[in-house]
Amino acid sequence: xxxxxxxxxxxxxxxxxxxxxxxxxxxxxxxxxxxxxxxxxxxxxxxxxxxxxxxxxxxxxxxxxxxxxxxxxxxxxxxxxxxxxxxxxxxxxxxxxxxxxxxxxxxxxxxxxxxxxxxxxxxxxxxxxxxxxxxxxxxxxxxxxxxxxxxxxxxxxxxxxxxxxxxxxxxxxxxxxxxxxxxxxxxxxxxxxxxxxxxxxxxxxxxxxxxxxxxxxxxxxxxxxxxxxxxxxxxxxxxxx
Numbered sequence: 724x725x726x727x728x729x730x731x732x733x734x735x736x737x738x739x740x741x742x743x744x745x746x747x748x749x750x751x752x753x754x755x756x757x758x759x760x761x762x763x764x765x766x767x768x769x770x771x772x773x774x775x776x777x778x779x780x781x782x783x784x785x786x787x788x789x790x791x792x793x794x795x796x797x798x799x800x801x802x803x804x805x806x807x808x809x810x811x812x813x814x815x816x817x818x819x820x821x822x823x824x825x826x827x828x829x830x831x832x833x834x835x836x837x838x839x840x841x842x843x844x845x846x847x848x849x850x851x852x853x854x855x856x857x858x859x860x861x862x863x864x865x866x867x868x869x870x871x872x873x874x875x876x877x878x879x880x881x882x883x884x885x886x887x888x889x890x891x892x893x894x895x896x897x898x899x900x901x902x903x904x905x906x907x908x909x910x911x912x913x914x915x916x917x918x919x920x921x922x923x924x925x926x927x928x929x930x931x932x933x934x935x936x937x938x939x940x941x942x943x944x945x946x947x948x949x950x951x952x953x954x955x956x957x958x959x960x961x962x963x964x
Contacts, residue, residue, distance in 0.1 A: 724773035823878030926954030
């Protein structure tokens with residue numbers, strides 16, 4: 724919660740009380756998001772000097788993933804954030820972090836040209852990518868699984884915890900047929916999130932995507948970032964068609 728200039732410090736014990744009160748109220752705390760909202764509501768009740776309260780929770784969540792006939796139940800990192808003010812206005816923000824791989828289109832095309840090969844099967848360097856997507860809306864919850872699905876679909880290929888030899892081969896072949904720059908991954912993820920949630924959260928909701936590429940042939944890593952409203956991201960895509 725915020726602290727005005729007229730106060731030197733907050734009553735920290737009240738935060739603990741809010742956590743306990745909310746978790747014991749089964750009617751309000753039926754999900755992570757609802758539990759955080761219940762805590763934020765109680766924080767404002769207990770801290771009469773505060774104008775808003777922000778509550779965050781981080782966890783590991785497992786989602787079902789299928790790609791090129793390969794199936795897995797993969798872990799994703801999740802952060803759920805709820806903010807509430809005294810007027811009752813709420814903002815929800817859910818961040819999901821997924822992992823996948825990319826194949827460099829530039830190296831693949833260059834080698835194909837040099838060796839007279841099909842670019843779709845030519846060698847190229849690949850790297851692992853950490854992709855994080857956030858959907859921020861006013862009082863509307865979105866599903867973790869839906870965010871994760873959009874992220875996993877944006878790589879050259881997702882990565883799997885468990886792969887047999889034939890599955891490894893399938894994954895590599897499909898990834899090399901879908902080469903992407905890191906910027907492509909971020910743009911694709913932003914568009915997928917915007918299209919998936921447009922009817923649920925509204926055009927003014929915020930989409931934020933960032934990615935880190937753990938480079939294989941360079942001594943440095945790459946970073947890419949995109950942020951915009953749902954409406955702006957979709958309009959940008961349509962203007963380039």
